[in-house]
Amino acid sequence: MAVPPSPPVPAASAVLHLDDAKLQELEEKFDPEMRFRPSVPPATVIIKWLLVTLSVFHYYTAGFGLMRETTHRGVHLAFVLGLIFLVFAFSKRGQGVQRPASWLAPGGIPLVDWLLGLAIAASVLYIPYVFDDLAFRVGNPSNLDVVMGTILVVLLLEATRRSMGWPLPIIASIFMLYSLFGASFPGLLRHSGNDWSQLVNHLYLTSQGIYGIAVGVVATYVFHFVLFGVLATRIGLGQLFLDVASAVAGRYAGGPAKVSVFGSAMFGTLSGSSVANAVTVGSLTIPMMIRVGYPRHFAAAVEATASTGGQITPPVMGAAAFLMIEFLAVPYQTVIIAAIVPAFMHFFGVFMQVHFEAKRSGLRGLTAEELPDLRDSLRRRWPTLIPLVLLVTILVSGFTPYMAAFVGITSCLIVGLTTREEGVTARGLAALAVLHGVLALLVTRTLGDDLGMPLFLAVLVGTPFALRGFGIRGRIALGTVIETLETGAKYALAVGAAAATVGIVIGVVTLTGVGFKVSYIITSAALTISETVMPVLPSFLASQQTVMLMAALVMTGLVCILMGCGIPTTANYLIMVTVAAPTLVQLGVEPIVAHFFVFYYGVLADITPPVCIAAYAAAGMANSDPFRTGNTAFRLGLGKVLVPFVFVLSPALLIVTKGFTWYDFWVTFVGCTLGIVALSAALSNFFLVRMQVWERWLAVFGAVLLIVPGLQPTLIGAAAVAPIVLRHLLAWRRVQPAPA
Numbered sequence: 001m002a003v004p005p006s007p008p009v010p011a012a013s014a015v016l017h018l019d020d021a022k023l024q025e026l027e028e029k030f031d032p033e034m035r036f037r038p039s040v041p042p043a044t045v046i047i048k049w050l051l052v053t054l055s056v057f058h059y060y061t062a063g064f065g066l067m068r069e070t071t072h073r074g075v076h077l078a079f080v081l082g083l084i085f086l087v088f089a090f091s092k093r094g095q096g097v098q099r100p101a102s103w104l105a106p107g108g109i110p111l112v113d114w115l116l117g118l119a120i121a122a123s124v125l126y127i128p129y130v131f132d133d134l135a136f137r138v139g140n141p142s143n144l145d146v147v148m149g150t151i152l153v154v155l156l157l158e159a160t161r162r163s164m165g166w167p168l169p170i171i172a173s174i175f176m177l178y179s180l181f182g183a184s185f186p187g188l189l190r191h192s193g194n195d196w197s198q199l200v201n202h203l204y205l206t207s208q209g210i211y212g213i214a215v216g217v218v219a220t221y222v223f224h225f226v227l228f229g230v231l232a233t234r235i236g237l238g239q240l241f242l243d244v245a246s247a248v249a250g251r252y253a254g255g256p257a258k259v260s261v262f263g264s265a266m267f268g269t270l271s272g273s274s275v276a277n278a279v280t281v282g283s284l285t286i287p288m289m290i291r292v293g294y295p296r297h298f299a300a301a302v303e304a305t306a307s308t309g310g311q312i313t314p315p316v317m318g319a320a321a322f323l324m325i326e327f328l329a330v331p332y333q334t335v336i337i338a339a340i341v342p343a344f345m346h347f348f349g350v351f352m353q354v355h356f357e358a359k360r361s362g363l364r365g366l367t368a369e370e371l372p373d374l375r376d377s378l379r380r381r382w383p384t385l386i387p388l389v390l391l392v393t394i395l396v397s398g399f400t401p402y403m404a405a406f407v408g409i410t411s412c413l414i415v416g417l418t419t420r421e422e423g424v425t426a427r428g429l430a431a432l433a434v435l436h437g438v439l440a441l442l443v444t445r446t447l448g449d450d451l452g453m454p455l456f457l458a459v460l461v462g463t464p465f466a467l468r469g470f471g472i473r474g475r476i477a478l479g480t481v482i483e484t485l486e487t488g489a490k491y492a493l494a495v496g497a498a499a500a501t502v503g504i505v506i507g508v509v510t511l512t513g514v515g516f517k518v519s520y521i522i523t524s525a526a527l528t529i530s531e532t533v534m535p536v537l538p539s540f541l542a543s544q545q546t547v548m549l550m551a552a553l554v555m556t557g558l559v560c561i562l563m564g565c566g567i568p569t570t571a572n573y574l575i576m577v578t579v580a581a582p583t584l585v586q587l588g589v590e591p592i593v594a595h596f597f598v599f600y601y602g603v604l605a606d607i608t609p610p611v612c613i614a615a616y617a618a619a620g621m622a623n624s625d626p627f628r629t630g631n632t633a634f635r636l637g638l639g640k641v642l643v644p645f646v647f648v649l650s651p652a653l654l655i656v657t658k659g660f661t662w663y664d665f666w667v668t669f670v671g672c673t674l675g676i677v678a679l680s681a682a683l684s685n686f687f688l689v690r691m692q693v694w695e696r697w698l699a700v701f702g703a704v705l706l707i708v709p710g711l712q713p714t715l716i717g718a719a720a721v722a723p724i725v726l727r728h729l730l731a732w733r734r735v736q737p738a739p740a
Contacts, residue, residue: 036087036490038098043107047086051489052482054079058223062406066220073211074128076219078121079489080496081159085117087493088162116155123152127204127211141201149204150196153504156210160501163494168567171575172501175508188517202511209507213326214499214574221322222495224405227488228391229270229316231412234484235475236421237384238280240377241266246366247374254358255365256288257299261306261354265347268310269388273491274569274606274614277307279621286622288370293363300622301607301632304615305350308606308637311569312599313343315392320573320599322401327577328592332401338592338654341669342600342643349639349676356684383419383432387411390436394443403443410439416476495570502574509578519583526551526587546649549587553597553648556580557641560601561608572602584648590658593651600644607633635683639676642707646672650709664709671714675706678721688728689735695724 039047057075066072086109099108106114126148137145153176157169179199182191194202203209232238245262252258263281271277282303289299311317314336321339325332357363391408395401418431476484509515530547537547559580563572576598584594606614609630619629643653651657652664653672681687682699691699698720705717 037089037109039086039108040098040101041107043086043101043109046107047083048486050079050083050086051486054083054489054492055223055227055485058219058227059406059409062224062402062409066402068128069207069216070211071128073215073219074125076223077211077215077496077500078124080493081124081156081500082117082121083489084159084163084493084497085113085120085155087490088159090162116158119151120155120159123148123155138205139201141197141205145205146197146200149200152204152210153200156497156500156504160497163497164568168498168501168571171563171567172504175505178514179508179512182512188520189514191512191514194511199508199511203504203507206507208510210500210503212503212506214323214502214506214570215496217322217326218492218496218499218570221401221405223488223492224402224409225316225322226273226491227485228387228405228408228412229276230488230491231409231416231484232270232384232387233280234480235384235387235412235416236381237388238267238270240381240384241270242281242284243372243374243377243381246372250366250371251368252365254289254292254294254354254361254363256285256292257294257302257354257358258351259366260285260289260303261347261351264303264306265309265313265343268307268313268343270316271310274304274308274310274603275617276491277310278303278614278618281307282618282621286618288366290622292366293361294357296622296624297619297628297632298357300618300624300629301615301636302350302354303621304607304612304618304629304633305636306347307618308603308614308640309343309346309350311603311606312339312346314339315388315395320570320602323570323574323577324592324595324599325401328595330592331398333396333398334592334656336395338596338656341653341655342596342647345643345672345676346637346640348673349680350636352677352680353636353684356681356686360684360686360690380421380423383415383424386415386432386436399443407439407443411436413481414439416481417478419475421475495568498568498571499574502571505575506578515579515582518579519586522552522555522580522583523548523586525555545588549584549589549648550645552583552587553645556584556598557601557644560598561605563602563605569599569602569606572605573599576602589648590651593648593654593657596654597644597648600640604637604640607637609634638679638683642675642679643672646707646709667711667714668709671706671709671717674714674721675703675717678703678706678717681724687724688732691724691728695727699724 054076057079061067061072067075090110090113099105099110101108104111141149157172160172161169176199178185178189179194180196182189182193184193185191204211207213242259242263245259245266246255249255249258249262260281263285264277267277267281271280282300286299286303289302290296294302311320317335317339321335322332324330324335387408390411391404394404394407414432414435418435419425419428424432526548529551530544533547534544556576560572560576563575567575577595581591581594581598584597585591589597606612607630609615609627612626612630612633615630615633616626618633619626622629646668647653650664650668652660653668655665678699681691682696682703685691685696687695687699702717702720702724705713705720708714708717
């Protein structure tokens with residue numbers, strides 16, 4: 001595959017600063033979910049303020065309390081789906097084409113798209129605002145109910161196709177066909193079938209279909225945390241993280257790649273989007289990696305692999321984490337604690353391969369002139385840490401996640417509007433303290449004062465005007481706040497459509513009971529595999545139950561990866577947790593462990609060829625071969641491939657599981673850490689010196705044993721890699737320069 005000529009790599013001084021406009025341009029270029037078609041006034045103005053209104057609506061409900069469930073989800077979906085028809089063209093060819101305004105295309109948008117947007121919004125709002133006697137109509141829909149439901153289902157599939165492509169609408173359509181023609185399916189999959197009105201009744205009129213848990217979580221949690229991440233980046237917290245990462249890791253061998261890993265890990269605490277993470281951090285680190293000597297495909301792969309960790313890094317994880325708290329009925333704090341160690345293992349695995357690659361190739365670190373001044377960065381940007389600290393504090397204090405997001409967003413606004421980029425003045429510090437004090441008072445009263453909240457918001461908006469009277473301008477202007485609200489809503493469009501479409505899949509599963517049938521099929525296949533393997537497998541290595549479980553895990557993981565090739569992580573998780581997770585639970589896996597397994601393998605799809613969106617985005621910035629980049633990214637992410645098997649076999653790694661003991665945790669943690677080091681060395685062909693062929697195979701064998709939970713396999717694995725360590729220590733000492 002031909003690679004276009006690369007542009008000149010900018011000097012370090014030119015790439016160490018995040019530029020908001022440039023980042024937005026890169027996201028629109030490399031993230032298909034952010035590629036909006038161009039329009040002209042008045043369409044541009046209408047779209048902008050509809051997006052801003054959507055963000056304000058979610059910010060308001062997070063502070064004042066949610067509406068009735070159906071109403072809240074209906075308003076969210078009406079905005080999201082209606083906007084998709086305005087901002088996404090019918091085909092990819094029309095996505096970048098500016099149409100002239102005419103009476104057939106007001107604002108450069110075809111009249112038919114305006115009508116489709118209004119039609120889908122009306123069909124969504126029909127349920128919460130027209131349908132008052134819902135409880136009496138479920139199971140007995142009128143003709144109008146069926147018509148409105150049909151409009152929503154058909155246009156929802158089209159909206160999802162426009163914003164995300166064909167795979168998810170095709171999957172949803174197959175499930176609907178299964179519901180309608182179940183009597184034609186063979187064997188265990190056969191069922192009596194449903195007519196169209198029954199299917200529409202279940203998908204449209206009940207809370208188990210389109211208006212179900214997926215849309216509820218996106219409208220209640222995900223939107224708020226996405227908006228928080230965008231605002232936190234705009235006020236400078238992302239830049240502070242990158243400065244800290246550069247100061248910590250930049251000076252060592254292969255420094256820019258290590259900055260990429262550290263920076264992506266820290267930025268991952270703000271963003272649950274792999275592509276947004278790759279674009280933001282990669283815009284700085286990829287040119288620096290190329291500059292110090294990393295191959296282009298490797299530089300892109302490092303950033304892509306590290307960026308996928310954002311979805312599994314607390315406290316702001318991907319949408320699937322919020323879905324998990326609804327499915328499992330556990331506090332968000334539980335999910336955060338469970339995610340800490342597996343996230344560390346992912347980044348540790350990438351870091352070790354980066355380190356060994358740098359040592360093998362003799363790559364340098366960044367010079368003092370190329371590194372940012374950490375002391376100056378902290379002096380100017382320390383207030384940007386306040387929103388993240390407050391968000392985590394509220395989360396662990398037992399408040400709802402959307403309350404934590406509200407506080408975080410509000411704190412971002414306070415910091416952005418009252419402090420300036422050059423540093424914090426005395427007046428700015430006073431405003432910062434007073435506004436945060438009032439916010440804390442409102443939160444302790446659970447924001448129940450109808451007069452206090454509007455007054456606080458009025459003061460918040462009026463503060464920048466008051467400070468400008470003293471000659472003080474904040475880090476962000478009110479115009480930037482508006483742009484941030486618009487950008488935050490843009491991120492919600494594709495994921496909102498995906499969540500609603502997955503509601504179709506979940507609805508069919510609950511209507512037909514196919515989930516139980518699939519679980520039976522997987523369990524039977526796993527049993528057959530175990531019966532085939534056990535006669536040739538020494539009995540002391542594993543029991544039949546363990547072999548069955550491993551077979552089911554492998555099948556589930558492969559399906560997750562295949563599904564993830566065409567649909568996003570959130571949709572992948574929702575489908576697999578509905579169909580496959582019950583199988584793992586039947587085989588004795590604790591529910592939270594089963595959900596995490598499916599979650600991690602869904603995330604892995606972002607770096608698994610042939611469709612690996614994070615790797616493609618990074619390859620675009622590095623001008624490297626996308627497929628080669630994806631293969632390298634998958635190799636760098638092998639820790640994420642193995643770790644889910646570890647915490648299934650030893651749930652102590654998640655800390656919050658039943659029967660947790662520190663002994664089990666430390667045996668598993670130490671063994672897994674050493675195993676990742678051994679595997680990374682084997683894959684990189686370097687430990688302390690270059691490895692011989694037999695050493696690489698022995699290191700892989702030892703790594704597998706080290707990663708297997710339990711003291712005995714850990715000790716055997718350590719004994720296997722001990723000769724490699726000894727030989728490398730002796731060889732390394734011989735090549736060290738003699739002391740002067």
